[in-house]
Amino acid sequence: MDTTQRTGQQRSADHRRRELLEAADRVVLRDGPHASMNAIAAEAGITKPILYRHFGDKGGLYAALAMRHTDALLASLRAALDAPAERRQRVEATLDTYLAAIEARPQVYRFLMHPADGAATPGDQAEQGFDVGKHSAPLLRRMGEELAQVIEERLDVGPGTQQLARVWGHGIVGMMHAAGDWWLGERPCTRAELVGSLADLLWGRLAAAGDKAGGPGF
Amino acid sequence: MDTTQRTGQQRSADHRRRELLEAADRVVLRDGPHASMNAIAAEAGITKPILYRHFGDKGGLYAALAMRHTDALLASLRAALDAPAERRQRVEATLDTYLAAIEARPQVYRFLMHPADGAATPGDQAEQGFDVGKHSAPLLRRMGEELAQVIEERLDVGPGTQQLARVWGHGIVGMMHAAGDWWLGERPCTRAELVGSLADLLWGRLAAAGDKAGGPGF
DNA sequence: ACGTGCATGTTACTAACGGTAACTCGGAGT
DNA sequence: ACTCCGAGTTACCGTTAGTAACATGCACGT
Numbered sequence: 001m002d003t004t005q006r007t008g009q010q011r012s013a014d015h016r017r018r019e020l021l022e023a024a025d026r027v028v029l030r031d032g033p034h035a036s037m038n039a040i041a042a043e044a045g046i047t048k049p050i051l052y053r054h055f056g057d058k059g060g061l062y063a064a065l066a067m068r069h070t071d072a073l074l075a076s077l078r079a080a081l082d083a084p085a086e087r088r089q090r091v092e093a094t095l096d097t098y099l100a101a102i103e104a105r106p107q108v109y110r111f112l113m114h115p116a117d118g119a120a121t122p123g124d125q126a127e128q129g130f131d132v133g134k135h136s137a138p139l140l141r142r143m144g145e146e147l148a149q150v151i152e153e154r155l156d157v158g159p160g161t162q163q164l165a166r167v168w169g170h171g172i173v174g175m176m177h178a179a180g181d182w183w184l185g186e187r188p189c190t191r192a193e194l195v196g197s198l199a200d201l202l203w204g205r206l207a208a209a210g211d212k213a214g215g216p217g218f
Numbered sequence: 219m220d221t222t223q224r225t226g227q228q229r230s231a232d233h234r235r236r237e238l239l240e241a242a243d244r245v246v247l248r249d250g251p252h253a254s255m256n257a258i259a260a261e262a263g264i265t266k267p268i269l270y271r272h273f274g275d276k277g278g279l280y281a282a283l284a285m286r287h288t289d290a291l292l293a294s295l296r297a298a299l300d301a302p303a304e305r306r307q308r309v310e311a312t313l314d315t316y317l318a319a320i321e322a323r324p325q326v327y328r329f330l331m332h333p334a335d336g337a338a339t340p341g342d343q344a345e346q347g348f349d350v351g352k353h354s355a356p357l358l359r360r361m362g363e364e365l366a367q368v369i370e371e372r373l374d375v376g377p378g379t380q381q382l383a384r385v386w387g388h389g390i391v392g393m394m395h396a397a398g399d400w401w402l403g404e405r406p407c408t409r410a411e412l413v414g415s416l417a418d419l420l421w422g423r424l425a426a427a428g429d430k431a432g433g434p435g436f
Numbered sequence: 437a438c439g440t441g442c443a444t445g446t447t448a449c450t451a452a453c454g455g456t457a458a459c460t461c462g463g464a465g466t
Numbered sequence: 467a468c469t470c471c472g473a474g475t476t477a478c479c480g481t482t483a484g485t486a487a488c489a490t491g492c493a494c495g496t
Contacts, residue, residue, distance in 0.1 A: 016473090036453065047475060049456075058454065088425070140396060157427045163407055167397055167415040168424060174396020178358060179389040189381055197385040204422015206386060207306070209375045231443090254482065265446065267485075276483065 017054055020044050024065055033111045037061075063138075069108055070139045073101055074146060081150050088199060095195045099180050103191065106184060112139045113177075140177060144170035172202065235272055238262050242283055251329045255279075281356075287326055288357045291319055292364060299368050306417060313413045317398050321409065324402060330357045331399075358395060362388035390420065 023044035027035045037058060041048045055061035080093040102109040148169025152162055175198065183194050241262035245253045255276060259266045273279035298311040320327040366387025370380055393416065401412050 013472095037455085038453080046473090048454085049476095050474065052455065053473085087429070141400065144396065144400060151424075154430055155424075155427045156430045157423065163411070164415050164418070166406065167401075167412060168419050170400040171393040171397040171416055171419055172424075174399075175389040175393035177396065178362065178392020179385055181392075182359065182362060182388040183385075188384065193381070194385060197382050198389055200382070201386050201389055201420070202422075203425040204420075205375065206369075206373075206390075207421040209373045211305070212372055212374045234444095255484085256482080264444090266483085267447095268445065270484065271444085 020046075020051065020054055021061075021064060021068065024061060025068075028065065028111050029105075029107045032107060066112055066138065069112055070142060073098075073112075073139070074142060076101065077143065078146065081147070088203065091202060092195050092199050095176055095198055096191065098176055099183070099191050099194065102180050102184055109184075113181075140173055141170075144173040147173055175201070238264075238269065238272055239279075239282060239286065242279060243286075246283065246329050247323075247325045250325060284330055284356065287330055288360060291316075291330075291357070292360060294319065295361065296364065299365070306421065309420060310413050310417050313394055313416055314409065316394055317401070317409050317412065320398050320402055327402075331395075358391055359388075362391040365391055393419070 020040075024035070024040045027040045027043045031039065037048050037051055040061070041051050044051075051061060055064060076097050077094055080097040081090060083090055083093060085093070145166070146169070148166040151168055152165035155161070155165070157164055179194065179198055183189070183191075189197075238258075242253070242258045245258045245261045249257060255266050255269055258279070259269050262269075269279060273282060294315050295312055298315040299308060301308055301311060303311070363384070364387070366384040369386055370383035373379070373383070375382055397412065397416055401407070401409075407415075
């Protein structure tokens with residue numbers, strides 16, 4: 001059987017937290033990031049203060065929720081990134097993995113990319129300085145750092161590799177994200193075409209392209 | 219049609235709107251995107267309902283405000299993009315223009331990139347379907363389309379140029395944005411270094427780099 | 437001169453939200 | 467039996483977006 005009698009007490013603490021997170025997940029998937037604490041509590045069959053006891057505040061709940069999805073997505077990406085294949089193929093597989101994920105669950109994607117407000121507790125005016133990006137999409141940051149690490153581990157671009165890797169990591173992730181966001185809204189082409197075009201961009205086809213008539217000479 | 223006497227009535231309508239926008243600008247620059255309608259009204263020396271009469275709702279005010287800054291930034295970028303110089307130099311100038319802008323006014327930048335909620339009027343539950351990206355940062359979209367147009371006009375990459383240009387436009391803008399956001403938060407290097415690294419990425423240095431020891435052969 | 441219309445402005449309110457204080461209830465330990 | 471403690475509730479606070487109803491001033495037709 002289970003590890004003894006304390007199931008009734010202690011395991012239920014973690015288990016309840018899991019249940020609450022899954023209820024919150026359901027509501028967020030249904031209502032988007034505008035889901036209210038009341039709605040989440042109602043979905044879980046309880047009332048607000050319990051949520052606050054478990055997660056502190058709304059930011060805490062959202063952070064816990066985001067962590068789950070972020071971890072899952074990052075695991076997929078890591079798999080594609082670490083596959084034993086040619087570099088271009090790895091890049092394309094990673095792009096495709098990301099795009100497939102946001103295509104399959106746009107609500108989750110939307111939630112992860114807009115963790116809402118976060119700052120400035122109502123009664124207390126906090127941080128009026130610029131903390132740009134501090135509370136902004138943490139998923140993008142994590143993906144950027146992850147990619148930077150892979151680049152630094154695997155690529156040799158001479159001196160300054162470490163800094164270059166970080167710039168490129170965040171830059172490439174941003175490229176993927178923005179292109180995916182736009183593509184998800186307009187669907188101007190197939191996923192494979194998008195992957196190919198982005199890989200072409202990373203492969204220097206922009207620099208290699210010729211000027212059209214009328215442009216300044218190269 | 220005298221342009222003289224109706225000044226008292228009609229010009230003051232537009233003028234008042236301008237004044238309100240400038241007051242809102244001041245507050246947003248001071249308090250960030252969390253600025254409340256009350257605060258903005260107070261800064262303008264009036265009260266809330268007037269704001270609502272002029273702009274409909276908070277989204278309307280924010281949209282009008284964002285339009286001003288977006289137009290200004292886009293004008294700068296267009297100038298850098300259309301300069302009569304070599305392509306790489308144009309790219310670097312454009313990147314630098316963008317980064318200089320967000321560096322100079324991080325509050326404006328933060329406001330433009332997070333137009334807050336926007337959807338779901340409180341009393342009426344609206345749009346529960348996925349409208350991903352519909353209300354998301356319009357500045358990025360406009361920049362992406364603008365860049366796509368320039369690419370399509372100036373570059374010749376064979377068939378499919380138009381679609382490729384749009385993908386690249388949004389992709390490059392996303393790269394610039396994400397890298398800039400990260401850089402603004404951590405300041406890991408100078409602006410010039412960041413510009414150079416990003417341009418190198420676009421110039422195919424990622425594809426040209428060699429593998430480090432231990433990696434799968436190329 | 438006088439009311440009419442209209443834009444401008446106000447006060448006072450509603451509904452919803454995030455968050456919290458204070459109370460209640462049921463079960464384990466001694 | 468009595469106490470302690472965690473889970474849960476109701477009822478509330480402060481703030482916010484948004485609105486209804488009331489006041490005021492200025493041009494206009496008659």
